[in-house]
Amino acid sequence: DTGVSQNPRHKITKRGQNVTFRCDPISEHNRLYWYRQTLGQGPEFLTYFQNEAQLEKSRLLSDRFSAERPKGSFSTLEIQRTEQGDSAMYLCASRTLDTSYNEQFFGPGTRLTVL
Amino acid sequence: AQSVTQPDIHITVSEGASLELRCNYSYGATPYLFWYVQSPGQGLQLLLKYFSGDTLVQGIKGFEAEFKRSQSSFNLRKPSVHWSDAAEYFCAVGANFGNEKLTFGTGTRLTIIP
Numbered sequence: 001d002t003g004v005s006q007n008p009r010h011k012i013t014k015r016g017q018n019v020t021f022r023c024d025p026i027s028e029h030n031r032l033y034w035y036r037q038t039l040g041q042g043p044e045f046l047t048y049f050q051n052e053a054q055l056e057k058s059r060l061l062s063d064r065f066s067a068e069r070p071k072g073s074f075s076t077l078e079i080q081r082t083e084q085g086d087s088a089m090y091l092c093a094s095r096t097l098d099t100s101y102n103e104q105f106f107g108p109g110t111r112l113t114v115l
Numbered sequence: 116a117q118s119v120t121q122p123d124i125h126i127t128v129s130e131g132a133s134l135e136l137r138c139n140y141s142y143g144a145t146p147y148l149f150w151y152v153q154s155p156g157q158g159l160q161l162l163l164k165y166f167s168g169d170t171l172v173q174g175i176k177g178f179e180a181e182f183k184r185s186q187s188s189f190n191l192r193k194p195s196v197h198w199s200d201a202a203e204y205f206c207a208v209g210a211n212f213g214n215e216k217l218t219f220g221t222g223t224r225l226t227i228i229p
Binding site for chain 2: 004006031033035040041042043044045048056091093095101102103104105106107108109111
């Protein structure tokens with residue numbers, strides 16, 4: 001399977017704990033995006049990378065959130081001192097810049113529950 | 116700023132009936148428009164996309180959508196729904212420059228009754 005993969009698929013944690021999610025994009029995809037989806041809402045943009053450079057962060061991404069893409073391949077999203085409001089589905093998407101079409105391919109998501 | 120409105124939160128249709136899901140967008144230039152489908156607990160699957168050219172676009176699973184610039188709409192249609200079409204449907208708009216982030220609507224949940 002050469003699609004976008006995310007791990008873990010589910011994470012339950014207690015408030016105040018740190019969590020880290022991983023996203024493996026489609027091979028050779030230059031851009032990688034993180035979105036957050038809360039219950040009953042559409043996904044909202046968090047941040048994106050072009051290769052290893054993080055080029056933009058949404059205002060939704062508080063100081064407790066940090067994302068990396070160290071070698072321009074996989075990416076991690078870490079949430080420190082989790083709060084109940086962080087409970088959501090975290091989606092990763094990737095795309096190639098080889099076409100002018102802004103077609104993003106999404107992974108299955110990581111569902112975070114903060115107790 | 117770009118935005119998407121999906122006015123119908125929940126739609127119920129009978130299996131075999133036709134379907135239309137509404138989407139209105141706000142964007143300052145020619146948008147890239149998308150419809151995604153999400154099954155419970157799953158990620159997003161692209162149904163179809165519009166970039167330019169023919170305003171009626173065909174997608175997977177028998178879906179189509181029509182771009183109407185004058186109405187700022189991109190409604191999704193299917194002539195005959197199947198029970199497996201039950202899911203959440205999201206319309207999204209994206210730029211063709213800059214960060215190209217997608218802005219999604221709040222989604223329409225589709226229920227199919229036998």
